[in-house]
Amino acid sequence: MNAPSVGPVIETLRRLVAFDTVSSHPNAALIDWAAERLEASGIRVLVQHGDEPGKANLFATIGPEDRPGLMLSGHSDVVPVTGQAWRSDPFTLTERDDRLHGRGAADMKGFIACVLEAAPRLAHARLDTPLHVALSYNEESNMHGMRQLAAHLAAAPVRPAACIIGEPTSMRVVIANKGTAGYRVKVRGHSVHSSLRDQGVSAVESAAEIIVFVNALQKRLNAAARHDGFEFPHTSVHVGRIEGGTAHNITAKDCEFLLEIRTLPGTRTGDVLDEIRRHCDTALLPAMRAISPDASITFEEIFDTPALDERGNVYLAQAIMPLCGHLSAGRVSFGTEAGILQEIGVPTIVCGPGQIRVAHQPDEYVEIAQLQACSRFLGVLGERLAGGRLPLGG
Numbered sequence: 001m002n003a004p005s006v007g008p009v010i011e012t013l014r015r016l017v018a019f020d021t022v023s024s025h026p027n028a029a030l031i032d033w034a035a036e037r038l039e040a041s042g043i044r045v046l047v048q049h050g051d052e053p054g055k056a057n058l059f060a061t062i063g064p065e066d067r068p069g070l071m072l073s074g075h076s077d078v079v080p081v082t083g084q085a086w087r088s089d090p091f092t093l094t095e096r097d098d099r100l101h102g103r104g105a106a107d108m109k110g111f112i113a114c115v116l117e118a119a120p121r122l123a124h125a126r127l128d129t130p131l132h133v134a135l136s137y138n139e140e141s142n143m144h145g146m147r148q149l150a151a152h153l154a155a156a157p158v159r160p161a162a163c164i165i166g167e168p169t170s171m172r173v174v175i176a177n178k179g180t181a182g183y184r185v186k187v188r189g190h191s192v193h194s195s196l197r198d199q200g201v202s203a204v205e206s207a208a209e210i211i212v213f214v215n216a217l218q219k220r221l222n223a224a225a226r227h228d229g230f231e232f233p234h235t236s237v238h239v240g241r242i243e244g245g246t247a248h249n250i251t252a253k254d255c256e257f258l259l260e261i262r263t264l265p266g267t268r269t270g271d272v273l274d275e276i277r278r279h280c281d282t283a284l285l286p287a288m289r290a291i292s293p294d295a296s297i298t299f300e301e302i303f304d305t306p307a308l309d310e311r312g313n314v315y316l317a318q319a320i321m322p323l324c325g326h327l328s329a330g331r332v333s334f335g336t337e338a339g340i341l342q343e344i345g346v347p348t349i350v351c352g353p354g355q356i357r358v359a360h361q362p363d364e365y366v367e368i369a370q371l372q373a374c375s376r377f378l379g380v381l382g383e384r385l386a387g388g389r390l391p392l393g394g
């Protein structure tokens with residue numbers, strides 16, 4: 001299978017970008033459209049309805065269904081464009097200087113366009129090893145789509161032998177990513193006139209004490225485990241937003257802040273959170289409750305995604321690297337769905353067209369050359385799967 005002209009890939013990408021699939025909006029129209037396209041080539045498609053109205057995953061199988069195959073996976077949702085200054089309409093794919101601009105062009109509808117365009121050829125290639133196509137929802141918010149799909153795959157009689165997630169890596173293989181978790185921390189204090197401050201509990205000051213602890217924890221983490229494969233080589237904790245109190249002369253009843261944890265593979269986000277919780281339970285809450293029994297500190301999970309650990313996917317990386325044209329593997333600090341698949345025993349790597357540094361930005365783009373490289377890669381992959389020459393068994 002030779003790589004065909006990139007024109008049809010660009011047209012497919014144009015259609016994909018035109019679906020406004022910002023994570024807070026429905027994605028089902030895109031999924032239905034993709035399902036129809038795949039079915040038109042005789043490919044078996046499962047549309048899995050999501051846990052929110054208008055949300056859906058897609059899972060398709062090309063080739064035999066009785067044996068484990070290779071899954072190509074992409075998220076169909078994109079980040080918002082609110083407040084961003086775009087030179088052209090973000091939902092109209094626009095070409096400038098061999099680059100295609102549009103929301104999701106890099107992250108990651110470019111990859112999905114390459115896969116959808118390659119699918120009919122793969123369907124005719126009589127694959128020995130099946131190829132699966134997975135499209136998920138809500139990757140950019142809470143990863144519920146992939147969690148739901150992973151639960152389905154874990155219970156299926158045959159689950160994929162391996163997976164490639166096409167997040168933008170400039171077609172380099174990524175073998176590890178950090179775990180990421182976000183929490184809304186709510187501190188409840190007790191409000192009095194500040195002239196009587198020892199009868200009140202300032203939620204703002206209690207939150208500040210937690211944040212001082214988070215800072216000290218970061219220093220300890222910096223002195224503990226390191227992994228030089230990551231740009232920031234440690235597990236990190238961070239407070240990105242805070243809001244609380246009403247006036248300078250009232251002790252604050254409420255304060256809320258957003259806490260983020262990014263873990264090295266091998267460290268669980270929950271373990272880091274437990275350390276912060278323990279500090280609250282032992283060092284802060286007793287004194288707060290001595291004044292006001294209603295005082296509280298709660299941690300609401302917004303998202304929690306496990307790290308991708310390179311142990312377990314080395315052979316997969318070695319099989320894929322020669323096909324994508326880069327013979328070295330990398331590690332990234334952003335979260336992907338890969339760790340969720342690894343948790344159900346599907347070795348997973350990340351490799352796709354476009355650059356992560358333009359993702360989520362105004363004027364996001366994918367280079368046409370990157371789409372060509374991805375299409376070539378999928379062509380070679382198809383040849384290997386047709387000939388049963390891709391070692392997926394570990």
Ligand SMILES: [Zn+2]
Binds near residue numbers: 107108139167168
């Ligand atoms: Zn992405």
